[in-house]
Amino acid sequence: MTLDAIVFYILAAVCLLAAVGVVVSRNPVHAAVFVVITFFNVAAIFVMLGAEFLAAVQVIVYAGAMLVLVLFTIMLVDPDNLPELHAGRPVQRVVGVLLGLILLLEVGLAIINRTFTAPTGNATPELIGLVGGPAQAMGYILYNQYALPFEIVSLVLLVGVIGAIVLALPERLGEQFGLRRGTISLGHPRGTEVALPTGPDGEAPITEADRKETAALEGTRELILVRDPDKYTTVGERR
Amino acid sequence: MEPQPIWVTFVVAFIFMNVLLVGMAYMTWFERKVLAAMQDRLGPTRTGPHGLLQPIADGIKLLGKEDLIPAAADRLVFYFAPLVVFVAAVVRVAVIPFGNQITVFGHPVNLFVADLNVGALFLLAFGSIGVYGIILGAYASANRYSLLGGLRSAAQVISYEIILGLSLVGIFLLSQSLSVRQIMLLQTASLQLGPVTLPNWFILSQPLAFVIFLIAAVAETNRAPFDLPEAETELVSGFHTEYSAFRFSFYFLGEYINMIIVSLFAATMFLGGIDGPGSDRFWVLGIFWLLVKVVFFLFFYVWLRATLPRFRYDQLMGIAWKVLLPLVLINIIVTALIRLAGNGQLF
Amino acid sequence: MGTLTTNHFLFLSAALFIIGMMGVLTRRNILIIFMCVELMTNAVNVTLVAFARETNTLYGEGFAVFIIAIAAAEAAVGLAIILALSRRVASVDADEFNALRD
Numbered sequence: 001m002t003l004d005a006i007v008f009y010i011l012a013a014v015c016l017l018a019a020v021g022v023v024v025s026r027n028p029v030h031a032a033v034f035v036v037i038t039f040f041n042v043a044a045i046f047v048m049l050g051a052e053f054l055a056a057v058q059v060i061v062y063a064g065a066m067l068v069l070v071l072f073t074i075m076l077v078d079p080d081n082l083p084e085l086h087a088g089r090p091v092q093r094v095v096g097v098l099l100g101l102i103l104l105l106e107v108g109l110a111i112i113n114r115t116f117t118a119p120t121g122n123a124t125p126e127l128i129g130l131v132g133g134p135a136q137a138m139g140y141i142l143y144n145q146y147a148l149p150f151e152i153v154s155l156v157l158l159v160g161v162i163g164a165i166v167l168a169l170p171e172r173l174g175e176q177f178g179l180r181r182g183t184i185s186l187g188h189p190r191g192t193e194v195a196l197p198t199g200p201d202g203e204a205p206i207t208e209a210d211r212k213e214t215a216a217l218e219g220t221r222e223l224i225l226v227r228d229p230d231k232y233t234t235v236g237e238r239r
Numbered sequence: 240m241e242p243q244p245i246w247v248t249f250v251v252a253f254i255f256m257n258v259l260l261v262g263m264a265y266m267t268w269f270e271r272k273v274l275a276a277m278q279d280r281l282g283p284t285r286t287g288p289h290g291l292l293q294p295i296a297d298g299i300k301l302l303g304k305e306d307l308i309p310a311a312a313d314r315l316v317f318y319f320a321p322l323v324v325f326v327a328a329v330v331r332v333a334v335i336p337f338g339n340q341i342t343v344f345g346h347p348v349n350l351f352v353a354d355l356n357v358g359a360l361f362l363l364a365f366g367s368i369g370v371y372g373i374i375l376g377a378y379a380s381a382n383r384y385s386l387l388g389g390l391r392s393a394a395q396v397i398s399y400e401i402i403l404g405l406s407l408v409g410i411f412l413l414s415q416s417l418s419v420r421q422i423m424l425l426q427t428a429s430l431q432l433g434p435v436t437l438p439n440w441f442i443l444s445q446p447l448a449f450v451i452f453l454i455a456a457v458a459e460t461n462r463a464p465f466d467l468p469e470a471e472t473e474l475v476s477g478f479h480t481e482y483s484a485f486r487f488s489f490y491f492l493g494e495y496i497n498m499i500i501v502s503l504f505a506a507t508m509f510l511g512g513i514d515g516p517g518s519d520r521f522w523v524l525g526i527f528w529l530l531v532k533v534v535f536f537l538f539f540y541v542w543l544r545a546t547l548p549r550f551r552y553d554q555l556m557g558i559a560w561k562v563l564l565p566l567v568l569i570n571i572i573v574t575a576l577i578r579l580a581g582n583g584q585l586f
Numbered sequence: 587m588g589t590l591t592t593n594h595f596l597f598l599s600a601a602l603f604i605i606g607m608m609g610v611l612t613r614r615n616i617l618i619i620f621m622c623v624e625l626m627t628n629a630v631n632v633t634l635v636a637f638a639r640e641t642n643t644l645y646g647e648g649f650a651v652f653i654i655a656i657a658a659a660e661a662a663v664g665l666a667i668i669l670a671l672s673r674r675v676a677s678v679d680a681d682e683f684n685a686l687r688d
Contacts (some may be wrong), residue, residue, distance in 0.1 A: 002589060002590075004589070004590050005589065005594075006588050008590055008594060012594075012598045015598065015602065015671055016598070016601055016602065016605065019601075019602055019605040019606065019625055021616070022605075022606075022621055022622060022625060023605060023606075023608055023609035023612070023618075023622065028615060028617045028618055031617075031618050031621055032621065034587045035621045035625065036622065038602075038625060038628070039628065040627050040633060041607060041646075042602075042631070044629075045595070045632060046597070046635055048590075049595065049635045049636060049638075049639045050635040050639060051635050051638075051639075051647050051650070053647075054631075054635060054647050054650050054651065054654075057651060057654055058628075058631075058654065061654050061655075061657075061658050062624070062628070062654065062657070066624070066657070066658060069661055069662070069665055070617065070620070070621065070661070070665065072665075073617065074617055074666045074671075075671060076669060085621075091612065092612055092614075093592070093612045095611070096607075096608050096611030096612040097608055097609075097612065099607075099611065100607055100608040100611070103604055103607065104600065104601070107600040107603075108597065108600065109592055110594070111596045111597060111600065113679075114593070116598045118637070118640075118641045120641045120642045120643070121641060121642045121643030121644070122642065123646075124642050137644055138644065138647060138651070139645045140649070141645070141647070141648045142648055142651065144597055144643075145648070146648050146652075149652060150652075151624065151672065153652050153655045153656065155616070156655075156656060157655060157658065157659045158680070160658075160659030160660070160662045160663050161659075161662060163662075163666070164663050164665070164666040164674045167663065167664075167665075167666035167667055167669075167670050168666040168669050168670065181631045231649050
């Protein structure tokens with residue numbers, strides 16, 4: 001076995017184990033951690049395949065931004081309502097695993113009996129080195145052959161951002177704030193005090209009754225006015 | 240350039256890592272001394288001359304403390320979250336060049352660990368991995384303050400990472416490379432502007448990008464005035480409230496190493512790295528100039544901490560998305576147009 | 587076993603894809619279903635890059651870059667939907683989102 005093969009088998013094994021971890025873990029945070037491990041290993045496999053730029057993009061976009069977003073969402077969702085982290089219904093489970101195994105068999109046979117060949121291009125490692133490296137070659141492809149798809153993708157991203165903002169804005173959906181539970185406000189949005197929910201789950205604002213209670217307490221509190229505060233505090237072994 | 244045997248690379252990497260750790264230890268000393276001077280105090284004086292042994296004493300103290308784990312904590316995640324921060328910080332030194340190839344006892348030795356084709360992206364990528372340690376540690380502590388700190392950190396790092404990356408795009412456009420070493424080598428050339436000879440540093444051609452990079456870098460490393468995730472006064476240290484002893488010190492190490500790495504990164508991308516008088520003849524002088532630039536950036540960090548109050552959360556997000564992002568996009572467009580005009584492709 | 591061929595990478599990709607698919611089929615937590623979909627897209631990326639290396643072209647890599655960009659857009663919208671749903675139904679169970687059924 002060559003060094004390449006050993007490295008590949010280690011990466012593949014960790015990758016698949018982590019992927020299994022995603023499917024079986026009960027806690028979504030653990031699942032997210034396993035996804036990150038899988039993505040890292042996939043990035044390493046991209047490096048093995050000579051796609052350094054893609055590996056960097058994979059780590060930045062998938063592992064760096066997207067999974068942080070997922071974790072963010074997991075923590076914003078009320079942990080008490082993360083329901084049955086426990087797997088699906090028994091029928092669902094059996095059928096799912098069975099379908100997966102059948103598909104694995106099919107795809108495996110297809111890979112082994114593969115006769116399909118494609119015309120080979122000229123992007124050999126030597127020629128890529130002449131252009132300046134994988135990143136430069138990638139840029140050449142993206143801005144020449146793929147210029148139009150590139151623009152379309154940027155449009156899709158823009159639409160995605162706008163859609164996400166519209167969907168995540170609670171006020172626009174005409175929601176009742178009474179239903180809102182378990183979300184944590186990160187900043188101090190203006191004008192939300194009036195709409196804050198009351199009750200055991202919401203963050204109740206201080207009511208008039210509460211205020212009166214504290215005021216009454218303050219009246220009963222005893223104030224000690226002393227000239228020498230050292231008399232009432234003990235520090236170290238001096239006293 | 241001659242290829243070097245793999246074990247030399249390992250030795251170089253080992254030396255870099257240890258220098259980084261020692262540098263981090265003395266960064267804490269430096270910070271305390273500078274802060275003290277700015278606040279008209281003395282700082283650490285008891286351990287060794289000028290308190291020089293203070294970092295070692297601190298390390299021993301942290302080792303000896305009890306390692307507390309909250310009862311409700313997610314133990315496994317709680318264990319490894321600090322390590323993520325630490326490893327993601329240390330790994331980044333691999334693509335920082337400290338010089339070119341030198342000859343030691345007849346062996347060719349590269350003064351860098353790896354010359355990745357996508358080195359700058361590598362640095363950015365591992366910068367964003369560090370936030371996992373923060374958000375996972377926050378979650379695993381089972382503490383409301385920690386969770387708030389972690390969520391703040393996630394939002395902050397995602398926002399400022401975009402700006403950090405985009406502020407470098409101008410440099411990528413000018414240098415046609417993503418390799419940190421290539422970019423540094425380009426800057427060792429000099430620029431003739433009539434009678435004046437200037438170093439070809441990117442701070443001269445990308446001044447706006449440099450300022451934005453500095454601001455984003457401070458936010459990315461969770462330092463004051465952007466230290467919302469660990470705001471002592473409102474969140475009781477945020478994500479590491481529940482951490483103690485050596486686990487806490489991994490967060491601490493990670494934060495300071497991140498500062499040093501970001502300073503090295505800024506010095507290499509904008510200030511020419513090892514470039515300076517005499518650095519083309521003696522490699523030691525190159526390292527010296529790099530260190531001078533790094534110390535300047537570290538001083539800047541401490542200076543900011545001593546001077547500016549903490550931002551409010553909505554101000555922090557507002558700065559990122561409403562001020563810095565448009566500015567950095569304008570910078571990219573203008574740079575691209577100037578480059579096209581320089582190639583004669585514009586008109 | 588000896589040297590690496592494209593088939594090695596294809597098998598890895600197939601296994602990854604099918605694990606992701608099993609997750610989508612068997613889990614009920616919508617967040618985990620989302621992550622499993624991401625696993626599947628990643629598996630497809632591995633296939634694309636493996637074929638690109640086999641044929642000495644860069645088209646596969648270009649496609650993988652586009653897939654990553656689209657996946658980022660999908661993540662933004664998908665997570666916003668999950669947040670909106672969890673506010674409304676107070677649950678992340680995919681089986682509870684059946685308001686359109688009745």
